[in-house]
Amino acid sequence: MPIPVDIKVRICILLQFLFFFEPLFSQKEDISDYYKIKKNYENSLENDSTVLPLVQKFINKARHEKKYVKLVEGYKDGLLYSHSSERKLKYADSALWAAKLTKDDKLIGRAHTSKGIVYYFNLKKYNPALNELLIAYDYIRKSDDQYYKNKVAYLLGVVKSYIGYYEEALAMFQQTKQFFEEEAAKDQHPNLVYGNKRGYYNSLHQMVVCYRNLAHQKLADSITDIALSGIGMDEDYLQERGYFLKEKGISLFYRSDYINSLKSLQEAISCISPVNDFSWMTLCYSYIGKTYKELGNSDESLRYLRKVDSIFNTHHFILPEARSSYEILINHYHDKGDIQKQLYYTTQLIKVDEHITRDFTYLSSKIHREYDTKRLREEKILLEQKVHRAMWLNRILYILAVVLIVYLLFRYRREHQFREKYRLLEQKILSGGTHNIIDQVTEGAENDSGIEIRIRDDILKKLQEFEEKFEFTESGLTLPKLAIRFDTNQKYLSSVINESKGMNFNRYISELRISYITKKLYNERKYLHYKIETLAEECGIASRNNFSDLFFQINGIRPADFIKKRLADLNKEGKDDGGMY
The missing domain is CATH 1.20.5 (Single alpha-helices involved in coiled-coils or other helix-helix interfaces)
Structure with missing residues (x-):
């Protein structure tokens, strides 16, 4: 149809x-x-490096399809979930490279922002961070993206705050706080609300830092209380809660409320540590150490103050505010009379001051120092001299004693083992049983190989003659060659050797050769003066190393050691060179 x-x-x-x-x-x-791909990891926690294989799958797909916008997204995900600061920087560089391929100013600006964040937050390198953020701002200001403009302004404020320009930074944070607060109140996608709320709380945190350093503690406390009340126990803002708890703990410390200060600071650490923000963690450790000192708990105080030093050794960074930790440690060990630890923390404080001068040029001149650099260096020299006078001789004597004891023990053990092995070998030689292969043939041995008795007996007779005439010393001897010489086949010869001698052909020849040369070395003194290469050739072994290894495997000692011991025995007996004994 x-x-x-x-x-x-x-x-x-x-x-x-x-x-x-x-x-x-x-x-x-x-x-x-x-x-x-992304739905499998997008709800994972920041710094969760276990999801990176999935992120790499996302990146590989975008790179293969040359979708550069997606590629930027993938690299930024890699940055987010990487735990290592160095790896974050690599992902940031890759995101910037991919962004430039898109020729999109907004994406390029955001990529520079991400790189700036890694520099200041993860690596604490403020000069390169400032450079990246200024480039980012140059790109972002061309667009109408107010969110990113304020984000970059916030980051620039953070850098200014770190280096001590608190009033300039405060003005920027007041601006970003107002923007993010207004945006968070709008009816938007949950992800946008989350980003704006984080921007709001982080702006508040930085305002608190600025107010505290400008000696406006009441304002700082008021903002801290508002923020903690707003965040509550919301796990989405755990990191931000940690920052405000840190500020609350510091404020309580200066009000001498040490118990509540400890509680707040320790809770702050549990919130901050998952994101590895070691700069603020260091500050928390410093104030906890000082708090325990005020409470009279010296052990706990020292434990937390040493954590400050541990982080400094790992990251080569410290906030100026935590510098006083070293002064406390130096004074403590001075009072205890522990010169070595006093010297160590004096040296560390010199390093700390060098880093503060480099990273916080403006602030370094404003820090109250109980120990200035000149005094520290002078004390370090005096401490070093004391340590050298008190410890140098004892250290050398101790090391020499340990080395001597270890050497004597090693030598005694080696000599004992060697003498025992040599004695057993000598007994075998004197009894005529040193690996005597001929003696291993058992009369009337069972014929398990299925070879005719006539053929077997003929091979055994030829083997006996082969051994008695020392034909095994011929170099390059192989199973096929010997089978031809015996007018038999390889299979028969191999079976008879395995059955009658209890070993394969190669081991059989090696045993004969080593047994032969061992007897020569023991009975004829001239052999004791031969080189190892000559001894190897004498018994049919082509390689010096192979000879030495086989001699050790069969006799339990090296040929050089055997020769040395045999010569020593002969010298004790007063025997002359040459001849048979």
């Missing part, structure tokens, strides 16, 4: 529609593919 005309027209229209919108469907499928 023919298809009606109107149906044909509808089919044509449908086919044209599908053909025209095929790219859209393909694009939707592509996006769906990226989403399928």
Whole structure:
């Protein structure tokens, strides 16, 4: 039955529609593919490096398809979930490279922002951080993206705050706080609300830091209380809660409320440590150490103050505010009379001051120092002299004593083992049983190989003659060669040797050769003066190393040691060179 005309027209229209919108469907499928990968890790915690294989899958797909916008997204995900600061920087560099391929100013600016964040937050390198953020701001200000403009302004404020320009930084934080607060109140996607709330709380935190350093503690306390009340126990803002608990703990410390200060600071550490913000963790450790000192708990005080030093050794960074930890440690060990630890922390404080001068040029001149650099260096020299006078001689004597004891023990053990092995070997030689292969043939041994007795006996007779004439000393001897010489086949010869001698052909020849040369070394003094290479050739072994290894495997001692001991025995006996004994 023919298809009606109107149906044909509808089919044509449908086919044209599908053909025209095929790219859209393909694009939707592509996006769906990226989403399928990303949904497996997008809700993971920051710094969770276990999801990086999934992120790499996302990156590989984007790189293969040359979708550079997606590639930027993938590299930024890698930055987010990497735990290592160095790896974060690599991902930031890759994101910047991919962003430049898009030729999108907004993406390029954001990539510079990400790199700046890694520099200041993870690596604490403020000069390169400032450089990246200024470049980012130059790109972002061309766009109408107010969120990113304020984000970069916030980051610039952070850098200014770190280096001590608190009033300038405070003005920037007041601006960003207002923007993020207004944006967070809007009816938006949950991800946008989350980002704006974080911007709001982080701006508040930095305002608190600025107010505290500008000696406006009441304002700082008021903002801290507002922020903690707003965050509550919301796990989405655990990091931000930690920052405000840190500020609360510091404020309580200066109000001499040491018990509550400890509680607040320790809770702050549990919130901050998952993101590895070691700069603020160091400050928490410093104040906890000082708090325990005020409470009279010296052991706990020292434990936390040493954590400050541990982080400094790992990251080569410390906030100026934590510098006093070293002064406390120096004074403590001075009072205890522990010169070595006093010297160590004096040296560390000199290093700390060098880093503070480099990283916080403006602040370094404003820090109250109980120990200035000149005095520290003078004390270090005096301490070093005391340590050298008190410890140098004892240290040398101790090391020499340990080395001597270890050497004597090693030598005694080695000599004892060697003498025992040599004695056993000598007994075998004197009894005529030193690996005597001929003696190993058992009369009437069972014929398990299935070889005719006549053939077997003929091979055994030829083997005996082979041993007695020392034909095994021929170099390059192999199973095929010996089988031809015995007028038999390899299989028969190998079976007879395995059955009658209890070993394979190679081991059989090695035993004969080593037994032969061992007897020569023991009975004929001239052999004791031969080089190892000559001894190897004498018994048919081509390699010096192979000879030495086989001699050790079979006799239990090295040929050089055997020769040395045999010569010593002969000298004790007063025997002359040459001849048979």
